[in-house]
Amino acid sequence: MSNLIYSESSDEQQIKDYTLSVLTEDKSGLLNHITIIFTRRKINIVSLNVSVTEVPGLSRFSIVITSTRDQAEKVVKQIRKLIDVLGAFVYEDDEIYYQEIALYKVPTDIFLNGNTIENLVRNSGARILVIEKDHIVIEKTGHKEETHRLYKELEPYGLLEFVRSGRVAISKSKRKTEAFIKELEETRSNQLSIKDY
C-alpha cells in the first residue's frame, strides 16, 4: 500500500530521543517562534541549548525531544518554514557527538572524612570547579546517564544543589557550515536533509 500515513507503520512509531539541530539567523524572538511549534503539537522539549556558531551572525539550536521519527521530521519541516531559519535537521544519537555539563554543589565537610569523595570525583572524570569554606562545586561533562550516575553517587552525602545543561551536539558529518549555506543558495531550498548534504 503506497500512501499509508506515517503513524501506521511500526518502526516510524517507535518513541525515542531525537536531537534537532537548527541553524538560524541571530534574531530576537526566534526562540519563541521555534518553541511554539512544539507547544502547538504538545511535544515536550527535553532540553534546549542555543549558542553562536563559527559563522558570525548565525546561531545553532540543539533541541532534544522524545517522539516518533515521523513527528520529529514533521516538526523540523515546520521549523524550516520560519523565515529566519537556514536549516534544520533530525539526528539520532549515533549520528552526532553530544555532551551535557552538570554541576553538583556539595558540603565541604564531606571531603574531610577520608578520600572517598575525592576518588569518586576523580574516577568519574569530574573535576572540582570551586572550593569554598562551606561548599564545593564539582563539574562533570558527559551523556545524561553519566552525569546522572554521579548524581546518584553524591546524593547520599548531602547534595546541596544540582543542575544539568541542555545537550550540545555536533554532527558526525564533515560538513562545514559555510559550505552548507552556499549549498542552500545554489539549491534555493532550506529543505536540504543531512543525507542530501
Added chain:
Amino acid sequence: MNTSTLSIEQKKMVEKRKMTGSEAVLQSLLEEGVETIFGYPGGAIMPIYDELYKFQDRLTHMLTRHEQGAAHAAQGFARVSGRTGVCFATSGPGATNLITGIADAQIDSTPIVCITGQVPSHLLGTDAFQETDVIGISMPVTKWNYQVTKPEEIPWAIARAFYIANSGRPGPVLIDITKDAQFGEMEYSYKKCEKIRSYHPYPILKEDKVAEAAALINEAKKPFLLIGQGVLISGAQEELKTFMEKTGIPAASTLMGLSAVPVDHPQYVGYLGMHGNYGPNIKTNECDLLIAVGMRFDDRVTGDLNKYAKQAKVIHIEIDPAEIDKNVKTDVAINADAKAALHGLIPLVEQRQHTDWIAEFKACDEKETEKVITNELFPTTDEIKMGEVIRLLSEKSEGKAIVVTDVGQHQMVTSRYYEFKDTRTNVTSGGLGTMGFALPAALGAKTGQPDKQVVAVIGDGGFQMTIQELATIFQYQIGVKVLILNNNFLGMVRQWQQLFFDKRYSSTELVNPDFQLIAQGYGIACNKVEARDDLSGAMDDFLNHEGPYLLEVVVEKEENVFPMVPSGASVSEIRLS
C-alpha cells in the same frame, strides 16, 4: 552625513530625503504599488494617520467599522487581484481585532501586510495604556512579524514584509511600529527586497521528479487530478488546462481551488470534500493515481485518512515542503510552484483520452442529480431552496461574478451550484471557516476588481457578525451586492444537530432583526423575497442595480446540504441523504 561640502541643490535633496517614520511608512507603501489601505485609527497609530492626510491624492484609505473588517477586506482585495492587501490598526484592541483575519489569511495562504501602531518604545512591557504584545500574539498566525522601534528600520521592514507576504506560499505579515519610531526622523531610501538568505520561496524544479511523475501519469489507467488554490496563486490556469487536455484526465477541485477551471469544462467532474460532489469523492477511492496540485489534503477533503485513496499512487505538486507527506504519503513529490511543475510535465506526458473513466463520473452525476440536485433546483415544495437561488444567480450573472461566501450551508450550496466560469472569482474562508468573513471581504474584492460584479452570499448568522461593514459600503458607495439567505437558523450547526445530536437544536435558532430596515438605515437599496414567483425579477433588480444592494431571500428553515461525508468517515461513505 557631512553636508558642508554639498551645493545648495544637493543639500535640498538630502533634506528632502529626510523624513519621519510615518512618512517613510506611506512612501514605502507607494514604492510597493499600494493604492488602497483598509484600516481603523487610534492613539498609537495617529502619526501615520496624520501623514495619510498629505497622501490623500496617492493613497485611498477606507475606514472599515472594525479592524476584523479591515483584515478581511485586505484579504478579499488580495484574493481577487493577486496583489498584497494592506491594513492598518492601532495598538492593543485594534491589533487584537485583526487577529481573526490574520489567522484566516494564514491558513488560506493570502498575502496581506498588517501595520499596527504600538506604544512608545520606552513603555514597551510596562502594561501601558492600550499595550498588548501583538508580536507574541500574532506569532503563530503570521508568516513573519516584526516590531519596529527605530524609524530607520521602516523601509527595510516594509520591503521585507511585501516580499515575504507574496512569494512562495503567500501569507500574512505583521509589522508593529512604536509611536516614537513613527515620529522620529530618518534618512529615507527604499530598496525592494528580492532575497533573504534564510528564505527560499521558489524551490528549483527537480527534473528527475518530473520525469518520475510523468511516467506514473503515462502508465495510469484511472488517473485523477485534484486542483487546489495553489493553481490560482501561481497563475497556472493555462498550464493546467493544457495538461488536462493533453492527458485527458478528469479533474476535481477543492473548495479553495474553485474557479481555477471553468465548471463547464468537459473534463471537470466537480467539487471535492465534505459537501462536494458524489463522483469525485467516491472515485478518489477507485482511481489508480491521484495527482494533487497545489492542495494540502485538508481533513475536510480527505475524511478518514486511513481509508483515503489507499489503492492509488500519489503525486503531490506542492510549493510548501512541510505539506508534502504531512497527511498523505506520496509516491512522487514535486516540491515546486504549480506553474513551473505543470510546465515541466506537459512535454513529458502522452496525449491520451480517458473517455470510459470520465463516463464513470458522469454516471455518478446522474445518481447525484436524481437523489439530490433535482430536488434542490426544481423543488416541489413552497419554500425556496438555497440551491435554486444560487443556480439562478449563476445563470443571471453567467457564472462570471466574483462570489464571496461566508461560512455555513449557504457557502457549501454556493460552492456546489454556482457555475464558476472566470478565474479568481471564488472568495471564501476555507481553512479557518470564519463567519463574518464575506461582507468585508466582498468590499475588499470590489475594490480590487471594480469592474467585476461582486456578490457576497451570506447566512443570517454570519451577516450579523460583521454587519457594521454595511456602513463602509455605504460611505464609499462600494457596489457590492449582498445576498442574504435567511433561514432563521445557524443552519449548518442545526444540520449537524439534526443528523448527529437527535435534533436537539441547542442555541441555533435565530430571532433576527428586520434586515430591510437595517439596510435602509445604512442607505443601501434592498428587497426581500419570500415567494418563488418573485425570485427571478428580484434577482434581475439585484444584479442590474448600480451601486450596493441587499437582497434577502427567505429560504427553507430546515434544509440540509447533501451529499455529505460525515466528519471522520471515509470519502466512500458519502451520504446522499
